[in-house]
Amino acid sequence: MNPFGPDLAEVFGPSQSDGGPELVQLLTPEGERVHHLPPGLEQFDLDFSAEQLRGFYRDMVLVRRLDTEATALQRHGELGIWAQLLGQEAAQVGAGRALRPQDFVFPTYREHGVAWCRGLDPLKLLGLFRGVDHGNWDPADYNFGLYTIVIGAQCLHATGYAMGMQRDGVVGTGDPDRDAAVVAHFGDGASSQGDVNEAFIFAASYNAPVVFFCQNNQWAISEPIERQSRIPLYQRALGFGFPGVRVDGNDVLATYAVTQAALQRARDGQGPTFVEAYTYRMGAHTTTDDPTRYRLSGDVESWKLKDPIARVEAYVKRNGLADADFFADVAAEADELGATLREGCKALPDPQPMSMFDNVYAEMTDELGAQRDGFAAYLDSFEGAR
Amino acid sequence: MNPFGPDLAEVFGPSQSDGGPELVQLLTPEGERVHHLPPGLEQFDLDFSAEQLRGFYRDMVLVRRLDTEATALQRHGELGIWAQLLGQEAAQVGAGRALRPQDFVFPTYREHGVAWCRGLDPLKLLGLFRGVDHGNWDPADYNFGLYTIVIGAQCLHATGYAMGMQRDGVVGTGDPDRDAAVVAHFGDGASSQGDVNEAFIFAASYNAPVVFFCQNNQWAISEPIERQSRIPLYQRALGFGFPGVRVDGNDVLATYAVTQAALQRARDGQGPTFVEAYTYRMGAHTTTDDPTRYRLSGDVESWKLKDPIARVEAYVKRNGLADADFFADVAAEADELGATLREGCKALPDPQPMSMFDNVYAEMTDELGAQRDGFAAYLDSFEGAR
Amino acid sequence: MAAQEKAQKITLAKGLNMGLRKAMEADPKVLIMGEDVGKLGGVFRITDGLQKDFGEDRVIDSPLAESGIVGTAVGMAMRGYRPVVEIQFDGFVYPAYDQIVCQVAKIRYRSKGRVPMPIVIRIPFGGGIGAVEHHSESPEAQFAHTPGLKVVACSNPVDGYWMIQQAIACDDPVIFLEPKRQYHADKAELDDTVTPEPLFTSRVVRQGGDVTVLAYGPTVKTALKAAEAASGEGRSLEVIDLRTLSPLDMAPVLDSVRRTGRAIVVHEAHVNLGMGAELAARITEECFYSLEAPVLRVGGFDTPYPASRIEEDFLPDLDRVLDAVDRSLEF
Amino acid sequence: MAAQEKAQKITLAKGLNMGLRKAMEADPKVLIMGEDVGKLGGVFRITDGLQKDFGEDRVIDSPLAESGIVGTAVGMAMRGYRPVVEIQFDGFVYPAYDQIVCQVAKIRYRSKGRVPMPIVIRIPFGGGIGAVEHHSESPEAQFAHTPGLKVVACSNPVDGYWMIQQAIACDDPVIFLEPKRQYHADKAELDDTVTPEPLFTSRVVRQGGDVTVLAYGPTVKTALKAAEAASGEGRSLEVIDLRTLSPLDMAPVLDSVRRTGRAIVVHEAHVNLGMGAELAARITEECFYSLEAPVLRVGGFDTPYPASRIEEDFLPDLDRVLDAVDRSLEF
Numbered sequence A, B: 001m002n003p004f005g006p007d008l009a010e011v012f013g014p015s016q017s018d019g020g021p022e023l024v025q026l027l028t029p030e031g032e033r034v035h036h037l038p039p040g041l042e043q044f045d046l047d048f049s050a051e052q053l054r055g056f057y058r059d060m061v062l063v064r065r066l067d068t069e070a071t072a073l074q075r076h077g078e079l080g081i082w083a084q085l086l087g088q089e090a091a092q093v094g095a096g097r098a099l100r101p102q103d104f105v106f107p108t109y110r111e112h113g114v115a116w117c118r119g120l121d122p123l124k125l126l127g128l129f130r131g132v133d134h135g136n137w138d139p140a141d142y143n144f145g146l147y148t149i150v151i152g153a154q155c156l157h158a159t160g161y162a163m164g165m166q167r168d169g170v171v172g173t174g175d176p177d178r179d180a181a182v183v184a185h186f187g188d189g190a191s192s193q194g195d196v197n198e199a200f201i202f203a204a205s206y207n208a209p210v211v212f213f214c215q216n217n218q219w220a221i222s223e224p225i226e227r228q229s230r231i232p233l234y235q236r237a238l239g240f241g242f243p244g245v246r247v248d249g250n251d252v253l254a255t256y257a258v259t260q261a262a263l264q265r266a267r268d269g270q271g272p273t274f275v276e277a278y279t280y281r282m283g284a285h286t287t288t289d290d291p292t293r294y295r296l297s298g299d300v301e302s303w304k305l306k307d308p309i310a311r312v313e314a315y316v317k318r319n320g321l322a323d324a325d326f327f328a329d330v331a332a333e334a335d336e337l338g339a340t341l342r343e344g345c346k347a348l349p350d351p352q353p354m355s356m357f358d359n360v361y362a363e364m365t366d367e368l369g370a371q372r373d374g375f376a377a378y379l380d381s382f383e384g385a386r
Numbered sequence C, D: 001m002a003a004q005e006k007a008q009k010i011t012l013a014k015g016l017n018m019g020l021r022k023a024m025e026a027d028p029k030v031l032i033m034g035e036d037v038g039k040l041g042g043v044f045r046i047t048d049g050l051q052k053d054f055g056e057d058r059v060i061d062s063p064l065a066e067s068g069i070v071g072t073a074v075g076m077a078m079r080g081y082r083p084v085v086e087i088q089f090d091g092f093v094y095p096a097y098d099q100i101v102c103q104v105a106k107i108r109y110r111s112k113g114r115v116p117m118p119i120v121i122r123i124p125f126g127g128g129i130g131a132v133e134h135h136s137e138s139p140e141a142q143f144a145h146t147p148g149l150k151v152v153a154c155s156n157p158v159d160g161y162w163m164i165q166q167a168i169a170c171d172d173p174v175i176f177l178e179p180k181r182q183y184h185a186d187k188a189e190l191d192d193t194v195t196p197e198p199l200f201t202s203r204v205v206r207q208g209g210d211v212t213v214l215a216y217g218p219t220v221k222t223a224l225k226a227a228e229a230a231s232g233e234g235r236s237l238e239v240i241d242l243r244t245l246s247p248l249d250m251a252p253v254l255d256s257v258r259r260t261g262r263a264i265v266v267h268e269a270h271v272n273l274g275m276g277a278e279l280a281a282r283i284t285e286e287c288f289y290s291l292e293a294p295v296l297r298v299g300g301f302d303t304p305y306p307a308s309r310i311e312e313d314f315l316p317d318l319d320r321v322l323d324a325v326d327r328s329l330e331f
């Protein structure tokens, strides 16, 4: 008896948990393409076109530039804080590029790479970190929710949103332009929150079309993954009755392939999947963190050898899938992006103090209106006065 | 690779989840002793003495009487409400009798049978349901915590208590009189609460000596188990990295054997275990519930055939392990218990109104003292006045 | 149907049930979520019959996890639905507190108004039903302190019928408090053809000139009884049913207190930092020179809710209100 | 060590760190639990060096789950330990709210005093550090409303040192609020040899005769600055550092207000149902005939905490306190 049901086990699930190689990988750190996947996982061995590969490369280079620019902006006092994605480019671009337009994404505070794939102007990401807003895009314009800071809360929102999709009849119709799914992003640390586990329960109970995409970057600030789980995280899903899979999160091809398959399962009405993207937070937790207090530089060095961009570059070059111009163009584009971000960030206007009172409610209440007016009058009293 | 580590898999764990018969059973509903357990589970095939068997029988009969008396007391207006255990006697007595004195129990609101095994005067259980107190025993006297009503909250307390035991050096010393463990009771519905899942995480992370004992009685008020989990509940544990086992909760022998083994693992310092006691809530959720609104009487009937007391009785009789006197004595004892409860319940004194202000803090604060004194003066003003 | 409803005598439970039904008929985006709301119709039967008529997709039995219920309701609202969440008892809202105060309350603000949160969270609240711990709490102040939430309490069958529909139609999240002790108590006549007052308004339910008594939810009845008793002693109490706790509708309150010069706030919640504190502060600020006595507060004592056999001593009752009236008049 | 500490100049962060160390030395049952409290020493370094010196069994890095942290602390307390829990930021206490208000606060009561709950829950609170959402909240009223909890706030390094030790020694659960903006701000001289005032007392930190200003945590500094500025304009403000929010220590407050006839409460929490409401209600009740003006409240507005670039407009500052002083005096 297979408690997970036949269709689930075919693709992911128990085959992973007992004995199979845990990590789905299509591109080794050295840039070698892996073709012989273990039984049950063959379907992840997609064919990628040269264009796709160049696209992944470009995405990752630009996203990394976005990240280093934002980090620099923080150092120069232009941002209050920045949550770096360094090292997680493949996980995010792989997950982001696997989406269809009709899918919806619930990010944490670190999904700059996914935002990029969704077409968000990166400048919009900076506002929150600069302190000029709490997120300044319309989720409906990009099918990309606002950053969520309370760890794990968005996993329930994602599940509820997916339940809404079920009710809207956009799941399991067989129409590829209609069927939709949700991705819930979260970290290894977040996997300990009650909300995240409740999201697993609700998603399983209602068979909701949601992919739980966990970037296991090995750290929750200073706490190593072992504090949260003593077994591979993807196995958590098995106990809730849906499949889990661990993918090399530094391998953009494998992450794309696995996420895409998980999304398709969801769109087809086969319910949730847990994808653990096994990666590493190369930078600090945020720009205010000092990782030297809790981790060894040797660990970081060993992960440098698994750099997500280098391996795609090696593969593309070795196989002649791009010429020198391409690499030069991407480099130039990155420089341009950097310049745009630097200028754009500094130009982001401070909010008006009085805007503080807006959007608390659909319509201003009398009582808040009175408070606002009182404050306005108070501010006016300074004109010339004191 | 076995992600659960070698020692765990030996006893419980993965061997249960893929293919093995799920339910550990030692005594069939017909009262036949099962001796050929599947590979890996042989160790649960304990030898039970006639005395033990008679003890189980007596416990279950008395606990059932306790329950029916309390139900009747509620019908007569002597209790505000009562949470019935009818059908769950074996699960509770099996779990309760597996304890050593130094173990500690965290109950829900339904563990009257475990309380019985811990030596609590059943009268003490009635106070909460009568509304004269919130629980009127000292947990330290019985190593049995107060009833907890907020679903799942006690699972974290149990885990913390177990962590305290680790720090007290009473885990894994090899001294059977010293090594101790904790049992956390909860229901199938409770398994959906964030707190319960967080308890799994903490217990796994710290390898805490706690047995999560879930009475899957198939219902959370009107919601069937399928709403909470689409796979057998015991498998939840596997995703958190510790073993889970499903035992026939209507079989007191099997429940005893499994709980005892799980407790021993915990005492030995091998960490948590999830025991799913598969049983059925024969009565209503509580005396205020009307199960005819949501479940079929046929289901109840089919479970009647699996009655936990009948099968022990059949086995004992068939094997001549007790004489007629024994059964008559137990029946008389039950009647006596019933009479004691009826009288005792009615005699339970109402609390003094002013006692409401006691025990909010270690010492009365000035501000609460003033409130109390004001209320006392107000009450006094009625003397003769209005 | 309308004709039949006209002149119907209903309980609060029935009024809420009818109101929910109306709201579901009026808008297919309205969903009900919660524990046991389906076949059972909720432990208080407020959602009785709704799953049968609107299906499992619209009346959703949830796993036993309050944070999960509210959190998934947030996602549903983001997808354009209008979830009405039932919390089984007041004391079980706290596992969802984080989702309510950090998400439900703040998402409109966070998103600059782009993501509305039209969620209603229904909470049977208050004591007096002889229940065990956690079943008799009054958590309103803990929500009213949070900007972004609106908090209302109904006190009678007719208000229950209208207010639940208005709350569901509101584009802001509403914490909807229902005095569980009243669910199956008094009946009132419902005339479905009138136009109800707006949701966020308070109402003078008995006029009087000596002392203003402010109440909401379960204590409205207590206040009215006290007013009746007081009138026998020649004292005229004006009773206001606040109905809305956040925002407060201060106009009728201030108007009344300016006339009477005295105010008493009555609620079951603990006095310390309860609604009475806020009302006292505001009334004093606005009516400083009209007040003949400080605003007095009659509430649950600052102890945990006691064992039910003495709950009537904990809860404000007619006599404690009258005692406060005496104290106010004698001040 | 004592000699060395004498005359030491310390920050609030240092005072708390030293106080925790003292408490751990004094009682082996004292444990520290929380996210990143170990090697990192907490994101604010309040537990710096403690794991190194007391070991992983006593300074425990917890999985990322606040309810889990507080819930396991409850179990530890039941086993005879005295856990000191660190919540990383104010806005992250809400997942633990249920365990705090339903368990931590009520277990002594539930058990008729048989099961004490000597837990300290440390919460860095308040704004002004330019942080993103949820990192600048002031949740004190949400706890002070709950009987069974005690709530205190320190405002300066020396109090930090003593108060944390006193809170840990207290047999009741204490919500211990630390003004994060002050952690690394001003230094003060610690004399370790004096006997500190009891924990649950308020303190007049500046004497004055015209208006009483009540503050706690981060606003004590604001109030003192305002008093300084006001004295330049010939106005004498009496500033009281409340220190304890539940229970309140009303004696020095009432004594002061009876002299000045005017009171202003200053806190960062939202005004609506904040501590100011309770203080206004109590002061008015106790000092009705002494008051020359209503108690005024200066606080965070009733909006969610705004983006940090305008947080200083949201937070009460010197000018808003002085404005309230003007309004009080002109009333």
Ligand SMILES: Cc1ncc(C[n+]2csc(CCOP(=O)(O)OP(=O)(O)O)c2C)c(N)n1
Pocket: A110, A149, A150, A151, A186, A187, A188, A189, A190, A191, A217, A219, A220, A221, A281, A285, D035, D064, D066, D088, D092, D095
């Ligand atoms: C409920 C809650 N608790 C604590 C925090 C503080 N915090 C922010 S990020 C973080 C660690 C998150 O780790 P992980 O989930 O692994 O994500 P990562 O940052 O590594 O991407 C913590 C503890 C928070 N934001 N929310």
Ligand SMILES: Cc1ncc(C[n+]2csc(CCOP(=O)(O)OP(=O)(O)O)c2C)c(N)n1
Pocket: B110, B149, B150, B151, B186, B187, B188, B189, B190, B191, B217, B219, B220, B221, B281, B285, C035, C064, C066, C088, C092, C095
């Ligand atoms: C947090 C919380 N939510 C809701 C309830 C109301 N409630 C009491 S018992 C119960 C069902 C519990 O089901 P289960 O865990 O299976 O235990 P059982 O009653 O079947 O033994 C519910 C929903 C509660 N006590 N606590």
Ligand SMILES: [Mg+2]
Pocket: A187, A188, A189, A215, A216, A217, A218, A219, A220, A221
């Ligand atoms: Mg991480």
Ligand SMILES: [Mg+2]
Pocket: B187, B188, B189, B215, B216, B217, B218, B219, B220, B221
């Ligand atoms: Mg059950």
